[in-house]
Amino acid sequence: xxxxxxxxxxxxxxxxxxxxxxxxxxxxxxxxxxxxxxxxxxxxxxxxxxxxxxxxxxxxxxxxxxxxxxxxxxxxxxxxxxxxxxxxxxxxxxxxxxxxxxxxxxxxxxxxxxxxxxxxxxxxxxxxxxxxxxxxxxxxxxxxxxxxxxxxxxxxxxxxxxxxxxxxxxxxxxxxxxxxxxxxxxxxxxxxxxxxxxxxxxxxxxxxxxxxxxxxxxxxxxxxxxxxxxxxxxxxxxxxxxxxxxxxxxxxxxxxxxxxxxxxxxx
Amino acid sequence: xxxxxxxxxxxxxxxxxxxxxxxxxxxxxxxxxxxxxxxxxxxxxxxxxxxxxxxxxxxxxxxxxxxxxxxxxxxxxxxxxxxxxxxxxxxxxxxxxxxxxxxxxxxxxxxxxxxxxxxxxxxxxxxxxxxxxxxxxxxxxxxxxxxxxxxxxxxxxxxxxxxxxxxxxxxxxxxxxxxxxxxxxxxxxxxxxxxxxxxxxxxxxxxxxxxxxxxxxxxxxxxxxxxxxxxxxxxxxxxxxxxxxxxxxxxx
Ligand SMILES: Nc1ncnc2c1ncn2[C@@H]1O[C@H](COP(=O)(O)OP(=O)(O)OP(=O)(O)O)[C@@H](O)[C@H]1O
Ligand SMILES: [Mg+2]
Numbered sequence: 001x002x003x004x005x006x007x008x009x010x011x012x013x014x015x016x017x018x019x020x021x022x023x024x025x026x027x028x029x030x031x032x033x034x035x036x037x038x039x040x041x042x043x044x045x046x047x048x049x050x051x052x053x054x055x056x057x058x059x060x061x062x063x064x065x066x067x068x069x070x071x072x073x074x075x076x077x078x079x080x081x082x083x084x085x086x087x088x089x090x091x092x093x094x095x096x097x098x099x100x101x102x103x104x105x106x107x108x109x110x111x112x113x114x115x116x117x118x119x120x121x122x123x124x125x126x127x128x129x130x131x132x133x134x135x136x137x138x139x140x141x142x143x144x145x146x147x148x149x150x151x152x153x154x155x156x157x158x159x160x161x162x163x164x165x166x167x168x169x170x171x172x173x174x175x176x177x178x179x180x181x182x183x184x185x186x187x188x189x190x191x192x193x194x195x196x197x198x199x200x201x202x203x204x205x206x207x208x209x210x211x212x213x214x215x216x217x218x219x220x221x222x223x224x225x226x227x228x229x230x231x232x233x234x235x236x237x238x239x240x241x242x243x244x245x246x247x248x249x250x251x252x253x254x255x256x257x258x259x260x261x262x263x264x265x266x267x
Numbered sequence: 268x269x270x271x272x273x274x275x276x277x278x279x280x281x282x283x284x285x286x287x288x289x290x291x292x293x294x295x296x297x298x299x300x301x302x303x304x305x306x307x308x309x310x311x312x313x314x315x316x317x318x319x320x321x322x323x324x325x326x327x328x329x330x331x332x333x334x335x336x337x338x339x340x341x342x343x344x345x346x347x348x349x350x351x352x353x354x355x356x357x358x359x360x361x362x363x364x365x366x367x368x369x370x371x372x373x374x375x376x377x378x379x380x381x382x383x384x385x386x387x388x389x390x391x392x393x394x395x396x397x398x399x400x401x402x403x404x405x406x407x408x409x410x411x412x413x414x415x416x417x418x419x420x421x422x423x424x425x426x427x428x429x430x431x432x433x434x435x436x437x438x439x440x441x442x443x444x445x446x447x448x449x450x451x452x453x454x455x456x457x458x459x460x461x462x463x464x465x466x467x468x469x470x471x472x473x474x475x476x477x478x479x480x481x482x483x484x485x486x487x488x489x490x491x492x493x494x495x496x497x498x499x500x501x502x503x504x505x506x507x508x509x510x511x512x513x514x515x516x517x518x519x
Binding site: 080081092096108141142 | 420423425427428429430433437438518519
């Protein structure tokens, strides 16, 4: 049953997930059914704890898929593979490796192309330049700012030339200005590398700014509440009325079941 | 303000022992203390000079340092290896876990009589005592360091399809390194303490022997030379390890 089903880059077929917490089975994800095309930029938003990270981890092969199926590039996912790269909120760099070593550590043992040390060095140097860290090859993570650390982490995620890059709130810990810079940076990378990118974010503005589609998940158990196509040309203007319209549509979906009322100011 | 305070702290740090020695000397000169029991600093220095002149001090010191170095090397190596084996393999941990918990609780010096029966009063018994003193603290701290490895970093290793050996050498080992150093510093301090105890029980050389022999001869000044030597060498070894740690755990 692991044959190619269609030319979608990622297919998620009726995936549900439960975790056993304190002896009780808890539904985390409920019947997720999604298809992402090759080269699409997908944003996923949803309340905290609704299972966004779990969904990404399942796509990456880190978490088992027990109910339903996930296919990446036509093959069923059952373990991590070269085809998928991952970037996390906490950059998860190794403090004892410098920038070059951290990126090179991303080379998978199954990556035959990069088994030659010279080729690996050269690609790493190119990637460092590509993410704008030239001159910091030998710097250690603690000598880098949060944004720079995330650049390293992105470079590491790209080194195996994956078809899919999964991003779990990659800019969640950055300040507003750095965040906007990094959003433009990831767009530049996406446009030049033509990779399928799936990004989880808490930031609705960010979701609309980056995504071709924004997937809104409901609170736990997470299920797909709405898929919103963002048909705005890039580079997108966050202050345009069209942008605002999409954003407010998502806000409404987002807070539908949160029962958040307008603040009441009368005494 | 701040710089002034640092300079002042340093002056106090250097001056305090000098003042202490001067007071001590006065106390002896004016017979405020029983000088039959407490030698004056001058007498201690004289004793040291004599011991140095006859090469005895050097022989005792070298004997002790050699024992500590050997015992520590064996104990620390075994501790790190065992720490990793038990940290990595559940089976091995279960196998030796209970035995280790019991054995660990026996004060190593308490094993000395038994070891003398086994090995005689040669070097082996002392090396085993020193080695064990080091082994336990290195073992425990290595295990603790391994279990404190950030699971998020381990997950990155999994995502990148690293094999077990790479994970151990490139992720777990560096993560456990600070803890391992703590274990080694404790272990070295234990080693230094046990060598003296072992030498007092059964030996004809070493600082511990020098001290206990001086007691029999009622040479309190020599005893003080021995005690100060223990303190200073112990401190120096700790500083040495601390510097090594700063160099190796450069990211900490
Ligand atoms: N390995 C696990 N074992 C048990 N429960 C887990 C595990 N991983 C996640 N969970 C639970 O699954 C739920 C969803 O977690 P997940 O990390 O996917 O949420 P999230 O949507 O990414 O939240 P956030 O936005 O806060 O990052 C949480 O309630 C969490 O407690
Ligand atoms: Mg999450």
